Amino acid sequence: MKLSTSYLGLTLKHPVMSSASPLAQNLPGVKRLEDAGASAIVLPSLFEEQIEQEALSLHLAMEQGSESFGEALSYFPEPDRFLVGPDEYLNLVAQCKQSCDVPIIASLNGRAPGSWAHHAKLIEQAGADALELNIYYLATDFTITGADVENNYIEILKAVKSEVKIPVALKLSPYFSAFASMAKRCDEAGADGLVLFNRFYQPDLDIEELEVKPHVELSTSSDIRLPLRWLAILHGNLKCGLAATSGVHTHEDAIKLLMAGADVVMMCSALYQWGIHRLARLVDEIEVWMQDHGYESLEVLRGSMSQRSVADPAAFERANYMKSLQSFRALA
Numbered sequence: 001m002k003l004s005t006s007y008l009g010l011t012l013k014h015p016v017m018s019s020a021s022p023l024a025q026n027l028p029g030v031k032r033l034e035d036a037g038a039s040a041i042v043l044p045s046l047f048e049e050q051i052e053q054e055a056l057s058l059h060l061a062m063e064q065g066s067e068s069f070g071e072a073l074s075y076f077p078e079p080d081r082f083l084v085g086p087d088e089y090l091n092l093v094a095q096c097k098q099s100c101d102v103p104i105i106a107s108l109n110g111r112a113p114g115s116w117a118h119h120a121k122l123i124e125q126a127g128a129d130a131l132e133l134n135i136y137y138l139a140t141d142f143t144i145t146g147a148d149v150e151n152n153y154i155e156i157l158k159a160v161k162s163e164v165k166i167p168v169a170l171k172l173s174p175y176f177s178a179f180a181s182m183a184k185r186c187d188e189a190g191a192d193g194l195v196l197f198n199r200f201y202q203p204d205l206d207i208e209e210l211e212v213k214p215h216v217e218l219s220t221s222s223d224i225r226l227p228l229r230w231l232a233i234l235h236g237n238l239k240c241g242l243a244a245t246s247g248v249h250t251h252e253d254a255i256k257l258l259m260a261g262a263d264v265v266m267m268c269s270a271l272y273q274w275g276i277h278r279l280a281r282l283v284d285e286i287e288v289w290m291q292d293h294g295y296e297s298l299e300v301l302r303g304s305m306s307q308r309s310v311a312d313p314a315a316f317e318r319a320n321y322m323k324s325l326q327s328f329r330a331l332a
């Protein structure tokens with residue numbers, strides 16, 4: 001059984017990776033993920049704010065008095081709320097490269113073009129095999145249009161690409177009005193891979209304390225549906241690789257996403273919920289399922305249910321929506 005796959009030009013022994021999270025925030029965590037069978041590991045993100053905070057601290061400490069220094073820094077989150085600082089992050093990349101055999105993908109998380117993009121070069125120099133760029137941007141400014149948002153993504157991507165030679169994957173939000181066209185623009189602007197999708201964590205309200213609370217919710221298998229549709233539509237239409245993140249808990253979830261067109265699937269919530277050993281079990285179960293169903297390699301399986309391959313391509317579009325609503329029968 002040939003489970004090997006290629007993603008971002010890296011040859012992976014199977015298609016199940018771990019996605020960016022604090023599970024990989026230090027070397028022991030990364031080693032545990034490697035021992036648990038991850039074919040590649042994405043490190044947690046280094047945030048634009050962390051890089052700028054460090055640069056600002058240095059600048060203000062040298063240029064100005066301590067009063068304005070303190071005030072300016074209060075705009076940023078407290079340093080101890082970050083997992084690791086920029087220098088520690090580079091150390092982590094270097095340590096992982098020394099100690100691990102699987103590819104290490106670093107992650108940069110930003111929202112606007114800026115000097116922070118230069119950090120991509122430092123990450124490359126530290127030895128990362130590839131970089132995942134997560135653009136977490138909410139257009140809450142009433143004057144910003146959809147076109148502005150798209151241009152912002154492309155500008156950041158180009159800035160980062162201009163810094164490095166290693167492959168750069170872009171972790172995208174699903175909230176674009178014309179996602180296919182946006183994916184194509186990213187592909188043409190040089191993205192080596194698209195990671196579908198970034199989950200935007202929604203704030204919650206505490207109605208007793210009258211506070212807005214950050215709220216991270218783990219996914220469930222039903223969360224694969226959004227990437228599933230878009231992988232199926234994009235497969236075969238772009239030069240870049242495709243990764244699925246969101247809702248991979250079982251081998252069935254992974255197989256569906258691979259059939260839709262993913263080169264790799266990533267796990268995060270399932271590892272928190274069931275333990276990291278879930279990953280190796282999932283790989284074994286994919287293999288058994290493929291054997292039972294007569295698939296000799298991943299290549300045969302991949303994209304076999306993409307929009308180009310299924311008998312009813314309209315099922316991924318509006319037709320499916322009409323059919324679903326009309327065929328729904330209430331239980332009561």
Ligand SMILES: Cc1cc2nc3c(=O)[nH]c(=O)nc-3n(C[C@H](O)[C@H](O)[C@H](O)COP(=O)(O)O)c2cc1C
Pocket residue numbers: 019020021022043044045046107109134171197198199216217218219220223245246247248266267268269270
């Ligand atoms: C606790 C936690 C921390 C995360 N940290 C990051 C991060 O630093 N950078 C990033 O791009 N995604 C981050 N993610 C998102 C995951 O990498 C993943 O894309 C998302 O959870 C969807 O996959 P899942 O359904 O397997 O959890 C985080 C998710 C969780 C639950």
